[in-house]
Amino acid sequence: FEFTLMVVGATGLGKSTLINSLFLSSIYEDGKYPAAGTPNKTVKVQNSTVYLVEGGVSLKLTLVDTPGFGDAINNTKCWKPILEYIDSKYEEYLNAEGHVNRSTVVDNRVHCCLYFISPGHGLKPLDIEFMKQLHEKVNIVPVIGKADTLTPEECAEFKANVMKEIENNDIKIYQFPVDEFDEEEEAQDLQAQLPFAVVGSNTMLDINGKKLRGRMYPWGIAEVENPDHCDFIFLRNLLIRTHMQDLKDVTNNVLYENFRCNKLAA
Amino acid sequence: FEFTLMVVGATGLGKSTLINSLFLSSIYEDGKYPAAGTPNKTVKVQNSTVYLVEGGVSLKLTLVDTPGFGDAINNTKCWKPILEYIDSKYEEYLNAEGHVNRSTVVDNRVHCCLYFISPGHGLKPLDIEFMKQLHEKVNIVPVIGKADTLTPEECAEFKANVMKEIENNDIKIYQFPVDEFDEEEEAQDLQAQLPFAVVGSNTMLDINGKKLRGRMYPWGIAEVENPDHCDFIFLRNLLIRTHMQDLKDVTNNVLYENFRCNKLAA
Numbered sequence: 001f002e003f004t005l006m007v008v009g010a011t012g013l014g015k016s017t018l019i020n021s022l023f024l025s026s027i028y029e030d031g032k033y034p035a036a037g038t039p040n041k042t043v044k045v046q047n048s049t050v051y052l053v054e055g056g057v058s059l060k061l062t063l064v065d066t067p068g069f070g071d072a073i074n075n076t077k078c079w080k081p082i083l084e085y086i087d088s089k090y091e092e093y094l095n096a097e098g099h100v101n102r103s104t105v106v107d108n109r110v111h112c113c114l115y116f117i118s119p120g121h122g123l124k125p126l127d128i129e130f131m132k133q134l135h136e137k138v139n140i141v142p143v144i145g146k147a148d149t150l151t152p153e154e155c156a157e158f159k160a161n162v163m164k165e166i167e168n169n170d171i172k173i174y175q176f177p178v179d180e181f182d183e184e185e186e187a188q189d190l191q192a193q194l195p196f197a198v199v200g201s202n203t204m205l206d207i208n209g210k211k212l213r214g215r216m217y218p219w220g221i222a223e224v225e226n227p228d229h230c231d232f233i234f235l236r237n238l239l240i241r242t243h244m245q246d247l248k249d250v251t252n253n254v255l256y257e258n259f260r261c262n263k264l265a266a
Numbered sequence: 267f268e269f270t271l272m273v274v275g276a277t278g279l280g281k282s283t284l285i286n287s288l289f290l291s292s293i294y295e296d297g298k299y300p301a302a303g304t305p306n307k308t309v310k311v312q313n314s315t316v317y318l319v320e321g322g323v324s325l326k327l328t329l330v331d332t333p334g335f336g337d338a339i340n341n342t343k344c345w346k347p348i349l350e351y352i353d354s355k356y357e358e359y360l361n362a363e364g365h366v367n368r369s370t371v372v373d374n375r376v377h378c379c380l381y382f383i384s385p386g387h388g389l390k391p392l393d394i395e396f397m398k399q400l401h402e403k404v405n406i407v408p409v410i411g412k413a414d415t416l417t418p419e420e421c422a423e424f425k426a427n428v429m430k431e432i433e434n435n436d437i438k439i440y441q442f443p444v445d446e447f448d449e450e451e452e453a454q455d456l457q458a459q460l461p462f463a464v465v466g467s468n469t470m471l472d473i474n475g476k477k478l479r480g481r482m483y484p485w486g487i488a489e490v491e492n493p494d495h496c497d498f499i500f501l502r503n504l505l506i507r508t509h510m511q512d513l514k515d516v517t518n519n520v521l522y523e524n525f526r527c528n529k530l531a532a
């Protein structure tokens with residue numbers, strides 16, 4: 001099984017920690033993460049491939065990083081290298097489709113883009129601009145990074161603000177399809193949780209003999225896998241267990257199709 | 267007693283909440299804060315004056331806000347309106363000194379600039395640029411906002427990174443004078459605490475009959491006035507009790523003096 005996941009957001013939002021937490025392995029080791037500590041002047045797009053076993057299934061996961069995004073003093077068009085990368089993968093696929101036996105075409109298209117939002121008042125101008133530029137190119141799944149910065153009340157209010165701003169700006173983020181759920185209300189619960197507020201941690205803590213992933217503060221432990229603390233488990237299940245195929249289908253049947261039509265029409 | 271405090275930092279870093287906490291009153295009411303929710307396209311510099319009683323002394327506090335700083339996609343020279351404001355106050359003072367009885371000159375010069383840093387890996391390019399542009403114009407006191415985002419280990423590491431980058435860039439932040447301390451080691455402790463990591467809260471919580479200012483998370487309460495949780499008390503004492511006069515003296519004897527000399531030499 002193959003999947004390409006892109007991760008976008010300013011430095012320090014907890015992206016590499018979250019990726020390590022999601023895939024339960026130190027894909028990014030401390031300090032080895034490309035952007036650690038030194039924001040780049042320009043945006044680089046780089047990828048790395050990992051072979052994992054998830055739920056008994058072997059997964060070839062390609063992670064696409066975008067260090068430098070949003071980090072400069074002037075971030076005008078800093079999404080451009082990202083847009084070009086996505087288009088280049090569509091281009092590669094289009095050419096491959098035309099030449100080789102379809103069943104052997106390697107699919108390097110970006111199936112999902114996790115866009116990290118910093119907790120604050122609402123979306124920043126760059127967040128809105130990025131999503132407007134890319135929502136018709138790739139499945140955007142916005143996540144609130146470092147969600148242990150928010151109290152439950154602030155989190156609910158922030159999520160509502162973000163979704164309202166997404167709607168006001170006609171941004172089409174990835175829609176988790178509702179027919180996959182057994183219950184109507186389960187699907188509605190999901191909609192109410194967007195965007196997912198996540199906490200990540202590279203640290204396994206030993207609490208009363210129980211091992212858990214979390215962040216140890218003097219006032220308590222924020223647990224990554226506790227649904228009362230954040231939406232990590234929610235996101236993990238949707239991304240890896242239930243919706244990975246749908247993300248690939250939408251990429252192929254809708255987003256790539258748009259690219260192909262525009263290309264052939266031009 | 268008069269004092270002018272400027273507050274600078276990107277939207278959502280907890281600035282207005284910290285100011286309310288520092289002066290124990292809702293100077294900025296929820297939603298009335300100039301920049302709430304809507305990052306400005308350009309940087310505005312605006313001030314408001316409050317009359318407070320601190321430790322039995324009546325204080326005329328002028329707060330200078332800089333909504334819009336660092337919020338745009340392109341933040342090139344976004345510090346310029348701030349620099350111009352500070353210079354204009356030096357200009358006003360210079361003219362007033364020349365015309366009226368010195369003892370009746372109103373001192374509207376900025377005595378201290380609290381610069382908010384977002385917890386992450388280290389300083390961002392804009393942080394470094396701002397401090398380089400303004401460290402010879404105003405007393406810069408860097409603070410780490412929303413410090414409850416950091417575990418104690420991360421906080422110590424982040425502070426060390428920030429101080430190293432400040433040193434590497436020859437940035438001269440305000441030096442808390444050591445002779446004001448009874449003990450040599452008290453002064454050293456202070457140096458080790460820089461920059462101050464602060465948590466603010468508009469909420470008074472009632473915990474077991476005890477009223478305290480804090481942030482209530484599902485995993486515990488981050489207490490603003492608990493020195494094991496953050497440096498709020500440290501900053502508050504230095505700013506309001508012990509070093510307010512020194513901040514004014516340095517502004518008058520060093521920073522304003524530089525302005526005056528450059529002006530007369532030109």
Ligand SMILES: Nc1nc2c(ncn2[C@@H]2O[C@H](COP(=O)(O)OP(=O)(O)O)[C@@H](O)[C@H]2O)c(=O)[nH]1
Nearest residue numbers: 011012013014015016017146199200386415420
């Ligand atoms: N408060 C909080 N801090 C986090 C979280 N995840 C990571 N961090 C910390 O934030 C800093 C930056 O994390 P990192 O994953 O390297 O961010 P990246 O630059 O976006 O990849 C590190 O000190 C992490 O320990 C989180 O969920 N909450």
Ligand SMILES: Nc1nc2c(ncn2[C@@H]2O[C@H](COP(=O)(O)OP(=O)(O)O)[C@@H](O)[C@H]2O)c(=O)[nH]1
Nearest residue numbers: 120149154277278279280281282283412465466
């Ligand atoms: N985690 C955390 N959040 C805070 C803190 N202070 C304020 N906030 C929250 O951050 C958001 C923005 O705060 P605000 O003071 O308006 O930020 P400003 O835009 O910099 O003035 C609000 O939801 C606050 O409740 C803090 O110390 N820690």
